[in-house]
Amino acid sequence: MFSRKMSFCTALSFVVILLVGSQVAVAQNGAEEKEQSLYNRLGGLAPISVVVSDFINALVADDVINSNPAVDAARKRVPAPYLKYHVTAMVCQATGGPCQYHGRGMKESHAHLNITEQEWDRSVTIFKEVLAKHKVPAKETQELLDIIDSTKADIVVAGSGE
Numbered sequence: 001m002f003s004r005k006m007s008f009c010t011a012l013s014f015v016v017i018l019l020v021g022s023q024v025a026v027a028q029n030g031a032e033e034k035e036q037s038l039y040n041r042l043g044g045l046a047p048i049s050v051v052v053s054d055f056i057n058a059l060v061a062d063d064v065i066n067s068n069p070a071v072d073a074a075r076k077r078v079p080a081p082y083l084k085y086h087v088t089a090m091v092c093q094a095t096g097g098p099c100q101y102h103g104r105g106m107k108e109s110h111a112h113l114n115i116t117e118q119e120w121d122r123s124v125t126i127f128k129e130v131l132a133k134h135k136v137p138a139k140e141t142q143e144l145l146d147i148i149d150s151t152k153a154d155i156v157v158a159g160s161g162e
């Protein structure tokens, strides 16, 4: 009787341990999923800085973008490495990384450039090409495009017909 009671208690302890263990595993899995920020999924600061660098290089060399005289003048005055630094910090922060963006606001830094819808669309096309070149997966590409799109209202001031 005593040993049957013991074995029942032992079995019960196993069940309790298994249940608690599985709860912990579930909690840990949930936490791991949460920790996968876009920043981590992109591979962190090094790949982000390479993508931003390629994007700025393509942007400052693009004929459609440079047909805007205000952008062309600013591009010649503002060093590309300065833009790369700020845009990298901004993307790092916006994707959940450890950086802090300390540049000017998007409205303030683009208002004088008279950026049109057409120039905006061109910059999005260039950005997509750079992401494709670096084989950024579709989900992460869309999340990055959503981040970029959230800045559009502050950057585009002129309609395509103007």
Ligand code: HEM
Pocket: 065, 071, 074, 075, 078, 083, 086, 087, 090, 102, 103, 104, 105, 109, 110, 113, 115, 119, 120, 123, 147, 148, 151, 155
């Ligand atoms: C058609 C698209 C765009 C063009 C032609 C453009 C061009 C420029 C130019 C010429 C400057 C320097 C302005 C100056 O100091 O006089 C600038 C600044 C900046 N741009 Fe853009 N930009 C575009 C879109 C974007 C987007 C989508 C982002 C970020 C998501 C961005 C982030 C920045 C940042 C962080 C700065 C520096 C702000 C500062 O000086 O503190 N730009 N941009």
